[in-house]
Amino acid sequence: MDISNAEFEVLEVIWQGHPCSATDIIERLSEHSEWHEKTIKTLLNRLVKKGALGFEKQKRHYLYYPLIEREAYQHTQSKNLLEKLFEGRVSPLVASFANKGNLNKQDVDELKALIDQWEKNND
């Protein structure tokens, strides 16, 4: 299932709180985008057709909810990128950030904590 950029924007607000009506979604998106209501309806339809969203009929409008979790999506997208560009491994990506001066102390502290945790679980 391939989710386009525009579709992703819609999914994103649904992940932020669901189930929710189309009106809801349109309202929430209006703060970040200039999309026409009709555009958003189209994207909702496509997401349903792709199996990324489900809905329940409620009188005459629908309540939508995600059929894929944000974490799962994050992970598959990340894996795809790493496989495409970094032989599937994380450290070259981190190295690339380090080399460009795009790592700060907070990032490094978090990485250290992750490593400690990993070592606690895998000794």
Add this chain to the structure above:
Amino acid sequence: MDISNAEFEVLEVIWQGHPCSATDIIERLSEHSEWHEKTIKTLLNRLVKKGALGFEKQKRHYLYYPLIEREAYQHTQSKNLLEKLFEGRVSPLVASFANKGNLNKQDVDELKALIDQWEKNND
């Protein structure tokens, strides 16, 4: 400049060794894909039009070379993904890999080395 998946495959083999002729590229790609020669020519044209490839005329065929570096492409793509999915920070991505059991000792060792290096440069 937006490079499609198919175009990326072509760029990838050019990064692996350039300058190179279309014939060269077609030959190298034939080991990994079933693309028709004409398809590859189309992709070369599109990459040139997009400014991702340059070429020099050589008698009647061209020698192509990349106009963007792989490292630069890696980095912008990585940043885009992180901004889209992880608030622009690397550690949540690493955390996601750790949580899925997708980190091994080599990865962790490399990350530790990166951190040491970073701390040496930023104390």
Add this chain to the structure above:
DNA sequence: ATTTTCAGATTACAAATGTAATCTAAATAA
């Protein structure tokens, strides 16, 4: 009970993408 409205369904249409086939001019073969 009619009319109006509005949610979702269907249709529209241009640009990008995947995947080639055809055209054209120049180089090479005969």
Add this chain to the structure above:
DNA sequence: TTATTTAGATTACATTTGTAATCTGAAAAT
């Protein structure tokens, strides 16, 4: 020198994506 080959240029066409407009039927208003 004429015929043939062939590299790159141009054209083709279906699908996906961005961005809506129109249609349709049921709910709400009068």
